[in-house]
Structure formats: structure tokens, C-alpha cells
Amino acid sequence: MATFRRALTHLAASEGPSSSVSDESLFPSSLLQHLTELGALTAPLPVEDGGLGLCSHPYGLMEMLRLTGCLSLSMGRCLEGHVNVLRLVALYGAHPQRTLLASAVKRGTLAGIWVTDGNTPVTITPTNTGYRLTGKKGFSSAVHEVGLALITARTAQDQTIMALVPTNDPVRITAGPGKLTGMTASGTGAYDFTGLVIHPENIVGQSGDYLRQPEFSAGAWRGSAVALGGMDRLTDLMLTELRNRKRDDNLHQQVRIGNALILRETASMWVCRAARAVCSTHLSPGDIAAIVNLARIAVEQAALELIPLVQRGLGLSAFVRGQAVEQVMRDLATYLRQPAPDETLTEAAHWFTDHPWPEDET
Numbered sequence: 001m002a003t004f005r006r007a008l009t010h011l012a013a014s015e016g017p018s019s020s021v022s023d024e025s026l027f028p029s030s031l032l033q034h035l036t037e038l039g040a041l042t043a044p045l046p047v048e049d050g051g052l053g054l055c056s057h058p059y060g061l062m063e064m065l066r067l068t069g070c071l072s073l074s075m076g077r078c079l080e081g082h083v084n085v086l087r088l089v090a091l092y093g094a095h096p097q098r099t100l101l102a103s104a105v106k107r108g109t110l111a112g113i114w115v116t117d118g119n120t121p122v123t124i125t126p127t128n129t130g131y132r133l134t135g136k137k138g139f140s141s142a143v144h145e146v147g148l149a150l151i152t153a154r155t156a157q158d159q160t161i162m163a164l165v166p167t168n169d170p171v172r173i174t175a176g177p178g179k180l181t182g183m184t185a186s187g188t189g190a191y192d193f194t195g196l197v198i199h200p201e202n203i204v205g206q207s208g209d210y211l212r213q214p215e216f217s218a219g220a221w222r223g224s225a226v227a228l229g230g231m232d233r234l235t236d237l238m239l240t241e242l243r244n245r246k247r248d249d250n251l252h253q254q255v256r257i258g259n260a261l262i263l264r265e266t267a268s269m270w271v272c273r274a275a276r277a278v279c280s281t282h283l284s285p286g287d288i289a290a291i292v293n294l295a296r297i298a299v300e301q302a303a304l305e306l307i308p309l310v311q312r313g314l315g316l317s318a319f320v321r322g323q324a325v326e327q328v329m330r331d332l333a334t335y336l337r338q339p340a341p342d343e344t345l346t347e348a349a350h351w352f353t354d355h356p357w358p359e360d361e362t
């Protein structure tokens with residue numbers, strides 16, 4: 001684990017952060033290749049499936065996702081999705097599914113979690129021998145690179161079930177719902193599952209498992225760790241540019257630097273708090289879900305405050321296309337659009353209205 005961590009830190013130091021970007025819409029294939037060679041795809045597999053069991057070492061996992069988010073938020077999004085699939089299959093999958101996924105990942109397959117529906121939601125209908133899928137997943141990250149996707153599908157009884165399906169038919173790939181202003185390197189498109197026949201072996205867990213708590217909410221801490229990496233990058237870029245322009249000693253800029261560091265560290269403390277909560281042995285599922293929900297919103301708020309601070313500190317140069325700082329801000333603002341933020345905050349508030357705040361485990 002320590003060697004893996006050192007190698008990833010070395011990669012982060014050698015790959016970035018740079019101050020300018022090339023074609024921002026290109027998928028970061030060489031970064032994916034480096035991460036694959038370092039074992040980032042296999043490390044989150046359980047030890048018994050041949051991985052490092054990184055999902056049970058939240059600080060190690062946090063470091064991996066944070067460093068990746070710092071290098072590229074788009075790559076961070078894809079790696080976080082991959083980890084999510086490994087985690088859900090480890091929790092709910094049958095032994096043959098775990099074996100199949102582990103051997104695919106060891107061969108370098110990137111997995112994706114595609115739950116957001118397109119205009120036609122994905123539904124599943126039983127046939128004589130298996131199931132038929134209909135509909136599209138509308139926001140599918142790394143749609144050209146993912147080889148196995150864990151998708152959700154609705155049954156006629158309006159239940160949600162998960163299926164692990166191969167996704168390497170290029171004919172099924174279409175453009176996503178419009179051109180995003182940020183995260184364009186994430187290769188996010190749509191995948192049409194209409195007419196695909198799958199087998200009972202493709203179904204993961206029982207209906208309702210995907211929405212089961214605390215995992216459904218708790219998994220979001222990993223996305224926050226990636227966003228924190230984006231905040232690291234933005235803070236570094238701000239400091240570097242202020243130093244290069246010899247504006248860093250100015251009192252007003254010092255106030256902004258101090259506030260940026262406070263925001264970054266606030267986000268970091270919340271992500272650590274969430275990471276401790278998900279591996280806690282004494283917290284109730286409700287406590288875990290609510291702490292992670294608060295962490296998600298705290299990181300979102302901190303990042304949303306950091307962006308105008310950087311714009312104010314750097315001025316127009318933060319709006320010049322082709323500058324890394326401009327792209328990271330657009331990527332971060334887009335990345336932060338995660339599902340149902342209002343509900344996330346109010347659900348957590350509601351929980352802690354009725355339950356005492358739990359003591360932290362150190």
C-alpha cells in the first residue's frame with residue numbers, strides 16, 4: 001500500500017499541475033494508462049479477489065481519488081465511478097460476478113456506473129431465458145473506454161435493479177444531452193441499451209439494493225474526495241500565478257490566499273470526517289448517511305466559494321481560454337453538479353434534528 005501511494009504521489013508530481021492545457025476535450029488516455037500500470041484499477045478490489053482492499057482503507061482511497069482529481073477532474077470522475085462499481089459488486093454481487101469483474105479489471109478493464117437515464121429511461125422485462133433492456137443511459141462517463149457498466153433498470157413493478165453488462169458496442173454510443181461547459185475530457189455520452197438481452201447472471205443483488213442505505217448516500221464521500229483534489233489544484237494554480245506576477249505579498253491577496261486555504265482545509269476535514277464515518281464500527285447507518293450528506297454539501301459550498309475568490313485574485317487572466325486555471329474552474333463547477341443537493345442537505349438536517357451528533361472516532 002505504501003509503495004502504491006508513493007508511486008501515485010510521484011505520478012502526480014511528474015504529470016502536473018501544469019499551467020496550460022492542450023485540447024481539453026480529449027479523454028486523458030495516457031493518464032488512465034499510467035493509473036492502470038500503477039494498479040489504481042485493481043487496488044480497490046477486495047483482497048480475496050486479488051486487490052489491495054483499498055475500499056476498507058478510506059485514507060488510502062481518499063489519497064488516490066484526491067491525487068487523481070488534482071491531476072484531472074475528468075479522470076477522477078471516471079476512477080470514482082470505477083471504484084463505485086467494485087464496491088457495489090463486492091457488497092451485493094454473487095461470487096461468480098465478483099470473479100468475472102476482478103478478472104476483467106486485472107486485464108485493464110475500466111468499469112463505469114451509469115445510473116442517470118436519458119430521455120427514455122432504462123427498463124427491464126423478463127423473457128423466456130433472461131431479460132430484455134430498453135432505453136438509454138444519458139450521462140455515461142468514459143462511454144468509449146468503459147468495458148463493463150453497472151447500470152440501474154426499472155421493472156414493471158417500479159423497482160430498481162442493478163445489472164453488470166458489457167458496453168463495448170460502438171453502435172450503441174451516441175452524444176450526451178448537449179455539450180457541457182466543463183468536464184469535457186470525461187468522455188461523457190449516452191449508451192442505448194434498447195434490445196439488449198441479458199441473463200440472470202448479469203443481475204447484481206436484489207431489487208432495491210442500489211438504493212439501500214447507508215451505502216447509497218455514503219458512497220458520495222468518494223466524489224467529494226475527487227472534488228477536493230480539484231480544490232488542491234485550483235489553490236496551487238492561484239498561488240503560483242500570484243507568486244509569478246509578484247502579487248503574493250500584497251495584503252489583499254494575502255487575505256484571499258488565507259481564505260482559499262481555509263476553504264480547502266475545511267473541505268479536507270469534512271472529507272476525512274466522512275471517510276472515518278463510512279468505516280466506523282459504532283455509527284448507525286442513519287448517522288453515516290447523514291454525515292456523508294453534510295460532507296458532500298460542505299465540500300460543494302467550499303469549492304463554490306473558492307472559484308470567485310480565485311477569479312477576484314487573478315482577474316481577467318482567470319478567464320483566458322487555454323489557461324489551466326480557467327479550465328479547472330469550469331471543470332470543478334460542472335463536477336459539483338451532483339444529484340439532488342437540496343434533498344441531501346435537508347435529509348441530513350432532519351436526521352440530526354432527531355438524533356444526537358455522534359462522537360468522532362479518532
Ligand SMILES: Cc1cc2nc3c(=O)[nH]c(=O)nc-3n(C[C@H](O)[C@H](O)[C@H](O)COP(=O)(O)OP(=O)(O)OC[C@H]3O[C@@H](n4cnc5c(N)ncnc54)[C@H](O)[C@@H]3O)c2cc1C
Binds near residue numbers: 077340
Ligand atoms: C461530467 C459528468 C459526468 C457524469 N457521469 C455520470 C455517469 O457516469 N453515470 C451517471 O449515472 N451519471 C453521471 N453524471 C450525472 C450526475 O451523476 C448527476 O446525475 C447529475 O450531474 C445531476 O445534476 P443535476 O444538477 O441535474 O441534479 P438534480 O438532481 O436535477 O438537481 C438540480 C436541482 O434541482 C433540485 N431538485 C432535484 N430533484 C428535484 C425535485 N424532484 N423537485 C424539485 N427540485 C429538485 C436539486 O436540489 C438541484 O437544486 C455525470 C454528470 C456530469 C456533469
